[in-house]
Amino acid sequence: MNKIYNIHTVWLMLVLLTLLTYGLSYIDANDTVIMLILMVVALTKGVMIIRDYMELKGVSLLWKIIMYGWITVVSLAIVVAYLLV
DSSP: OOSSSSHHHHHHHHHHHHHHHHHHTTOOSOHHHHHHHHHHHHHHHHHHIIIIISOOTTSOHHHHHHHHHHHHHHHHHHHHHHHHO
């Protein structure tokens, strides 16, 4: 494993992405654009948590499909529900 990419780096990235989402609340822009950015950030954070904190890097393909599929389906459902309302 790369010495730069460790659990502390992942934690720092999660904190920075959280601060980014907080900072987006002060931007006066199109709500749909902000929502899409927030969903991409949330999906990125979810993937990092699944891969690094849940330690699913070396598991079988079935578990990866279940976990990454779940987070993708939930994110897409939120986006679709937002766009329909």
